[in-house]
Amino acid sequence: MTWRCELIQRWLPEYLDGDLGFFRRRRVEAHLGTCPVCRQELAEFTQVLEFLKAHPVALPTEPFWAEFGRELHLKLVQANQTPARGRAQIFYYLLAGPVVVGLLLMGLGYLGQPQKPVLPQLAPAEQVVYAGLDDGLWQDEEFPSWDINAVLADLSDQEREAVLKKVGY
Amino acid sequence: MTDAHLVARAQKGDVPAFEELVRKYQRDVYGLACRMVLDAEEARDLAQQAFLQAFIYIRDFRQQAQFRTWLFRIAINQCYNFLKNRKKFGEPMDSQDMHLVADDSPEHGLLEEENRRRLQTAFQKLSEKQRAVVTLKVEQGLNYEEISQVLGGSAGAARVNYCQALKTLRKHLKPEDNHDVALRAYPAMAARVSRR
Incomplete structure (x- = not known):
């Protein structure tokens, strides 16, 4: 496989999707016309994609979705009854300011040092x-x-x- | 009613509006989870969990992206967390393989079942990101830009992952003929076995 084949093969998925620009598409098509290895590669990619599209996930039937919806409804109602996260967050943000200031003042010794009775400090x-x-x-x-x-x-x-x-x- | 209207109503705590969104996308999210974890029962739980998370955090959704891609992102993150825990703590006792044949198409028979089994085995060989990229691209029809919004990273990275994933799938979807090879390698033993 030549370096040209490597380059072309890198573009093959996009070529299949039709996402390739005009000039690159022309280059890929010109190369595919002469290179059997890359043609084989393209055919295999196409097969894989067709296989994937032909076998999507087997979706369950309606009773499954009815049950799914019922269970989820209960969870959603329960979640809706809990206090809104946004409001709770604002409350925490509002509380955070005074708490931080209080901690700073305590750290600096302005608050929190109770007035202890002055006792005579005797020598040993x-x-x-x-x-x-x-x-x-x-x-x-x-x-x-x-x-x-x-x-x-x-x-x-x-x-x-x-x-x-x-x-x- | 459009997604934007439903999302706006859901952001005000309107559960029926959100359930309308659930009905619209439940199959996509379930399908995505199925491909990611390859377990139908877990996929159901993960889809429910993804919708619940979306409802809780819907006030943070600013409608700059599509609701669908935002929902896929939540679902993928749920799947990543599940897979991480499964790697850490092992397979749950009650894990259940995916339904290999659709309930409404029994006539497809054994060949269909075999094909789906091959596809599931091939998917197991992919990395989590590759599984996500292939599913989002092929089954959900997202482009690379949208995939990069769902998974993070760039559109180029999504393209590379997609390309690698297709190569891996191609390798593992090829028909198996290992038995023939084994018999040819030991012709005398094969003859003895056939005589018995």
Whole structure:
């Protein structure tokens, strides 16, 4: 098979459909007049198309279509009763804006940070105890407890202030 | 009433108008699905599913293309999804071969049945896209431009697929004479078998 045959055979389906332009059709016809291989190819393509057209899908009879229509009708009515997709989509689009803004504000810290009660941030217990020792509030092994809140509660305002100042609070 | 009028009414939720469209195209869609999946029962379900999807999304249809090609596109996508799942999960237990002979033509007999079986076997050798192209071109009468709208891709690609599909069909529709070849290859054994 020559390169010319390959080219012509590529155009054969369109030639059969009558879709080929004037000049190409003339070329194909001229080639077919001289080339038995391409004539055979054309005959086989024609046979295949005729075979296909002669054996369409065997369509079912009327009772099948009646049943088909009944079943589909139920599905269509059911689909029609569900809320329209378009309207639901608009609702989601409208909702999306405020949600995005809210998330951004929360991310930036403008929203969502609840006002926590400000609790005194005490230093670690050891630091308070050693600060008291340094200040002479209690002597070695005389410090009252490791419970810092209890220790601070027992002190006078002046002493408490001194201790807290000492531990850097 | 034209398709455009029926589609406009269906877009407002008019079920009877859509059912008019269904009656008009049910045979085309069913035939397309049959050729694609080669299973009558599945084709019926897929055709119904395609119409249902078309009804749900008909508000998105802007009438820039023909309703028919838009419907075919939905049906083809349904078939692609079905075939993909079948490849993944295997053949369903209740799959049913296509009716090989039309119900209203019993007189065609065995030859007709044999021809349809050959055609079905040949179709099985085609790729999904080739099956779609051949069916849309030969049975639905679409041109390459319309086929490209249904399947995506270009009209040139549709033409190439069509050409390849015809070659494959030609190869597999040729009459089988393998038995003769086998007998000729082993003449002594063939003679022994025939004596028995």
